[in-house]
Amino acid sequence: xxxxxxxxxxxxxxxxxxxxxxxxxxxxxxxxxxxxxxxxxxxxxxxxxxxxxxxxxxxxxxxxxxxxxxxxxxxxxxxxxxxxxxxxxxxxxxxxxxxxxxxxxxxxxxxxxxxxxxxxxxxxxxxxxxxxxxxxxxxxxxxxxxxxxxxxxxxxxxxxxxxxxxxxxxxxxxxxxxxxxxxxxxxxxxxxxxxxxxxxxxxxxxxxxxxxxxxxxxxxxxxxxxxxxxxxxxxxxxxxxxxxxxxxxxxxxxxxxxxxxxxxxxxxxxxxxxxxxxxxxxxxxxxxxxxxxxxxxxxxxxxxxxxxxxxxxxxxxxxxxxxxxxxxxxxxxxxxxxxxxxxxxxxxxxxxxxxxxxxxxxxxxxxxxxxxxxxxxxxxxxxxxxxxxxxxxxxxxxxxxxxxxxxxxxxxxxxxxxxxxxxxxxxxxxxxxxxxxxxxxxxxxxxxxxxxxxxxxxxxxxxxxxxxxxxxxxxxxxxxxxxxxxxxx
Ligand code: AMP
Ligand code: MG
Numbered sequence: 510x511x512x513x514x515x516x517x518x519x520x521x522x523x524x525x526x527x528x529x530x531x532x533x534x535x536x537x538x539x540x541x542x543x544x545x546x547x548x549x550x551x552x553x554x555x556x557x558x559x560x561x562x563x564x565x566x567x568x569x570x571x572x573x574x575x576x577x578x579x580x581x582x583x584x585x586x587x588x589x590x591x592x593x594x595x596x597x598x599x600x601x602x603x604x605x606x607x608x609x610x611x612x613x614x615x616x617x618x619x620x621x622x623x624x625x626x627x628x629x630x631x632x633x634x635x636x637x638x639x640x641x642x643x644x645x646x647x648x649x650x651x652x653x654x655x656x657x658x659x660x661x662x663x664x665x666x667x668x669x670x671x672x673x674x675x676x677x678x679x680x681x682x683x684x685x686x687x688x689x690x691x692x693x694x695x696x697x698x699x700x701x702x703x704x705x706x707x708x709x710x711x712x713x714x715x716x717x718x719x720x721x722x723x724x725x726x727x728x729x730x731x732x733x734x735x736x737x738x739x740x741x742x743x744x745x746x747x748x749x750x751x752x753x754x755x756x757x758x759x760x761x762x763x764x765x766x767x768x769x770x771x772x773x774x775x776x777x778x779x780x781x782x783x784x785x786x787x788x789x790x791x792x793x794x795x796x797x798x799x800x801x802x803x804x805x806x807x808x809x810x811x812x813x814x815x816x817x818x819x820x821x822x823x824x825x826x827x828x829x830x831x832x833x834x835x836x837x838x839x840x841x842x843x844x845x846x847x848x849x850x851x852x853x854x855x856x857x858x859x860x861x862x863x864x865x866x867x868x869x870x871x872x873x874x875x876x877x878x879x880x881x882x883x884x885x886x887x888x889x890x891x892x893x894x895x896x897x898x899x900x901x902x903x904x905x906x907x908x909x910x911x912x913x914x915x916x917x918x919x920x921x922x923x924x925x926x927x928x929x930x931x932x933x934x935x936x937x938x939x940x941x942x943x944x945x946x947x948x949x950x951x952x953x954x955x956x957x958x959x960x961x962x963x964x965x966x967x968x969x970x971x972x973x974x975x976x977x978x979x980x981x982x983x984x985x986x987x988x989x990x991x992x993x994x995x996x997x998x
Contacts, residue, residue, distance in 0.1 A: 510564060511564055513614060533675070536662065565677065578596075579594060596621075596625040597621075629668070660678055687756050700814065707728055729815070746877075748773075769783035769994035785995075800833070850930045852921075936972070936974070942986065
């Protein structure tokens with residue numbers, strides 16, 4: 510029913526530990542991603558079934574599979590932890606998808622591994638569904654991300670602050686190798702291991718670099734470019750990852766680990782949701798700087814294989830880390846330009862964008878709604894956009910500047926321009942109150958209706974799905990309490 514290979518386990522033994530999922534009492538498929546299964550060439554009918562639930566919960570491991578837990582280290586909130594690893598995730602194996610890309614299939618919450626330390630290796634239903642929902646929403650928004658193939662209830666309880674229903678998430682990634690995977694080897698002075706890992710990564714994730722002379726430096730640059738693009742895209746949709754530790758920073762450039770993440774409603778650059786992020790280290794506006802910091806940690810691990818001379822290696826790697834800032838800035842501005850309908854970026858566009866952001870911040874407008882409604886102005890009705898702001902005179906001035914800029918660019922039919930904007934400005938994002946409502950119904954009442962309804966709307970985030978779905982587009986109630994999220998999938 511599930512045939513997988515495992516190239517990662519052909520790497521040296523010290524990179525991983527063999528792992529067997531621990532059985533559960535009563536597995537039941539709650540959500541299954543048929544579209545993704547087809548993309549992966551998996552037998553969806555067989556997996557989305559009681560027999561499939563046995564495999565997707567870890568109760569049964571198909572013959573021929575040799576599951577492992579991957580070793581990694583990581584900086585958590587800036588402090589280095591030399592030994593982490595998959596403590597509640599087990600890599601079942603890999604599948605080559607319909608496009609020829611090798612993807613990891615991992616069970617998250619399938620029991621303890623050699624790296625579990627004090628943890629139980631389990632996941633609670635709420636966080637599993639949260640990751641399922643938000644990762645699939647990210648994908649629909651066109652943002653690189655790990656995917657969710659299935660969520661399976663275990664029939665067992667997991668003990669957190671209270672007893673909660675348990676679940677297992679089947680996660681799919683281009684690879685689960687993280688900055689922390691390199692740090693694990695670097696912390697042990699394992700230069701040979703670093704070269705082996707880097708070659709594996711190049712071969713699997715950056716095949717265009719195979720023949721490049723300075724290939725380890727090129728790899729660092731490749732990771733820098735993907736991370737810059739990724740974080741820019743997060744910023745464009747108001748996504749706050751919440752726990753950008755180096756062990757949650759993917760070498761493939763996918764969004765990974767959806768623990769305390771959330772989308773911002775009102776535009777506030779200092780937005781932070783995670784209850785454990787007390788210093789606001791991972792607040793919205795810090796994300797590019799943190800990504801660069803994480804890249805510097807990756808660069809450090811690669812120094813011994815970048816150049817025999819430490820001085821040379823430092824200089825080359827450092828330049829790549831420094832360049833990240835401008836790569837990010839370019840990607841960020843290009844995306845914001847697209848959001849306001851610009852087809853190219855000119856000198857003064859940064860100022861034009863920033864003045865809009867300043868107005869949005871000052872008047873505490875909803876990020877998603879305001880960008881979406883800007884297209885109404887192109888269609889001839891300014892009111893839906895301007896009513897979002899308190900300072901009407903300032904917003905009218907901005908609209909005039911913006912319209913002058915549009916007029917000086919490539920001429921476009923208003924409807925063509927407006928629909929181009931609609932394709933980058935979603936109507937629907939996973940609003941915090943909607944996510945809470947969906948998870949609450951599932952966890953407290955075993956009712957997956959709201960989860961499925963929300964998933965259906967978020968599958969086409971840029972298409973206005975009409976008045977019947979309008980409540981999914983609205984910002985949350987203006988609650989006095991700030992929204993809080995918690996770690997622990
Ligand atoms: P995360 O916050 O999900 O990035 O996890 C950080 C580290 O803690 C990873 O090495 C996880 O595998 C480990 N971990 C988190 N929760 C558990 C758990 N319930 N049981 C075992 N290990 C865990
Ligand atoms: Mg993690």
